[in-house]
Amino acid sequence: MALSAKLTSLLVLQYATESHAAVAYRSFAMQLRALGMHATAKHLRHESKGERGHAELVASYLEHRGADVTLPATEAAQRVSGPKDAAERVLSLEESVTAKLGAILMAAQSEGDVLTCEFVRPMIAEQIEEEDVARLLLAIVSASDDILSVDQEIAIKFGE
Numbered sequence: 001m002a003l004s005a006k007l008t009s010l011l012v013l014q015y016a017t018e019s020h021a022a023v024a025y026r027s028f029a030m031q032l033r034a035l036g037m038h039a040t041a042k043h044l045r046h047e048s049k050g051e052r053g054h055a056e057l058v059a060s061y062l063e064h065r066g067a068d069v070t071l072p073a074t075e076a077a078q079r080v081s082g083p084k085d086a087a088e089r090v091l092s093l094e095e096s097v098t099a100k101l102g103a104i105l106m107a108a109q110s111e112g113d114v115l116t117c118e119f120v121r122p123m124i125a126e127q128i129e130e131e132d133v134a135r136l137l138l139a140i141v142s143a144s145d146d147i148l149s150v151d152q153e154i155a156i157k158f159g160e
């Protein structure tokens with residue numbers, strides 16, 4: 001069973017969304033590092049690598065299913081005004097990733113595309129932790145205006 005045009009375009013969109021998250025987190029890491037938030041920057045670099053891995057998983061899946069696609073350029077990251085803005089954007093990106101993965105699963109279920117269902121379910125399950133980590137990051141950076149003590153707290157909580 002070939003991948004439908006609808007699922008193909010949803011998966012290409014997923015590739016773009018994961019790639020954008022990777023670039024955004026890497027960019028936020030640079031901006032926060034410049035403020036002296038080294039542990040927070042390290043955490044975001046680590047998250048960025050995870051998103052690159054997700055984009056690659058989607059690209060491989062498209063390949064394995066024989067999809068005839070070209071991959072889109074990655075949308076540039078926006079500048080953030082500080083750690084809280086960065087954390088809010090991380091949480092909103094994660095929620096958007098979860099919603100898009102959910103749309104893929106629902107479309108795959110309605111088409112009876114079991115391969116895509118099985119491919120996307122572990123990615124959705126991973127979003128439980130991804131969203132939790134993003135909420136914890138936002139809670140920590142929202143708790144104080146002292147960016148260096150916030151950074152220490154991030155180092156403790158994420159062990160990085």
Ligand SMILES: [Fe+2]
Pocket residue numbers: 018021050051054097
């Ligand atoms: Fe991801």
Ligand SMILES: [Fe+2]
Pocket residue numbers: 021050051094097130
């Ligand atoms: Fe993520």
